Amino acid sequence: MVQISIRRLVGSAALSLLLFSAAQAETQSVLDCDRYAASNNDPGTTAGRAGVRFKDLDPEKAKPACEAAYRENPDMGRLAFQLARTEVKLQNHVRAKTLLEEAVSKGYMLAAVELGLVYDVGRGLPADLNKAAELYKQAADDGWAVGMSNLGDLYRLGLGVEQDLQKALELYEQSIARGHTSALGRKAMALAELYKEGDDPKPLVAALVEAASRNDGIGSADLGYAYLNGQYGLPVDPIAASVHLKRGYDLGEGWAGIYLALIEIARWDGDLQAADRLRQMLDTMAEGTDNELRAQALALKGQLGLLVGTPKAEVADLIDRASALLPDDAIVLDSRAALMAAEGKFSEADALLEKASENAEDWAPYFARRSVIQQKLGNATRSEELKTLAGNAAEGQYFLQFIDP
Known part of the structure; x- marks a missing residue:
């Protein structure tokens, strides 16, 4: 009896170890996929980190990691979404769309934002801004801040929906309240479009300064342009303009580099090293x-x-x-x-x-x-x-x- 009990205990322990090892391997595959492809717009991934911006996503590392995680965890919509991100990066738009639709069907509504972008810009299919607005709204209604911001863009521009600057402003503010700092510059843009001569410029300037202080590219670039032209009660200040335009350019707003170049060309004093730096940019x-x-x-x-x-x-x-x-x-x-x-x-x-x-x-x-x-x-x-x-x-x-x- 004792020997039988011991054998049962040994067998039970071996089985537990086997199950634990499988679970550990499964968790590791998820962690690897999160490490290489989790969205920076999802603060709740298992990697416990800020995520990976799309421009920084390395598909050579992300794709095998996410293929394994997706295969081992077929019910996790987030993994279908993260695999879709790698396919977008590789321009495999048909498979990316299929994976995004799967992720949405499994309740992972951040995927609705990425799927909205498919229709917004026309990745592998004709653009459909009405469909994009519908998908962004689904994500916004589910509480995703980036969905609120993207839907705000459509309301600000009148694309896929009737233009409504106040609605856009409300959506940006909701997005910011949920921690989406990328909406700060967009809020300033909406305020700028609502601004008219005689209005108090302080709220708009405050929005630009806040966006720039949080390293928002749009806010930095727009603040630089405002200093260049003395807008919204600000002085014409080419030094401040150059600083903020350069920061906006470094943060991805290419047009800011054009105005920075115009300033540098206008005031060029014969410094060939400065000319070479400008030429490189x-x-x-x-x-x-x-x-x-x-x-x-x-x-x-x-x-x-x-x-x-x-x-x-x-x-x-x-x-x-x-x-x-x-x-x-x-x-x-x-x-x-x-x-x-x-x-x-x-x-x-x-x-x-x-x-x-x-x-x-x-x-x-x-x-x-x-x-x-x-x-x-x-x-x-x-x-x-x-x-x-x-x-x-x-x-x-x-x-x-x-x-x-």
Whole structure:
């Protein structure tokens, strides 16, 4: 009897150890998947960490880890979602969509946000903003802060829903209250669009400052732009503008780098090391995937080239490449006008600047440069008219001091 009992105890212990080992292995697979692919928008993953931003996701590590976790835990919707993130990164959009739909069906509603993005931007299928809004709302109703923020974007822009800035503002505030700091800059954007002359600018400025202080790219970039143009009661401050634009650029707002480059080009004092640093930043933007930023970066490289003495044939090539991407962009037109003026082709330069000012009618420098060109062409009256237009333009006044009369 004693021997039988001992055998039973030994057998029971072995079975328990086997079950424990299996559970431990299963837990480890989940931890590995969380480590490499958990969303930074989900604070409740088993990894107990902030998660992985999509731009930082490494599919070579994440995919095998999440394939194993998904296979061993077929009922966990979060793992289907995290595997879907790796498939999106690998541009396997059909499988990603299937996995996201599975995750939503299993109740993991953060996946509804990612699925909403599929329809929002048209990943592997035609864009459907109504469907995107529906999915973002499902996630928002389930308490996901990023769903509230994304739905707020659609209300702010009037995409897939009727435009409603107040509704957008409410959604951003709800998102922020749940800890989603990325909505801070979007809240400031909504306040800026609601702002009108005569309003108290303090709430808007406070929102911009808070967003920038929390390392929000949108808030930093918009605050820099406000300092550049003296908006919302702020002074024109090119130093503060440069600091915040640089931070916004570093945090992913590429357009902030364009305005930072405009400041650096305008006030360039002959420092070749500064010119080289600026050229490197423009090279980075020119190698990206956003055609607008690529075109503008190439065009500004051309403007910088004119300053530092780059052969005009090389400058022309840069501007031709920019024009091939975005021929009617105001910065591209302005850059070609600068090249034409450098070659003494003032009529051609004037025509280009006229088109640039039509495309960016609030930007003072284009009118000011036309004023100089018209003076060279002997049209003093028109030159004065354009000078007045430059002085009355809402944006870019800071740059007028650098444009020779």
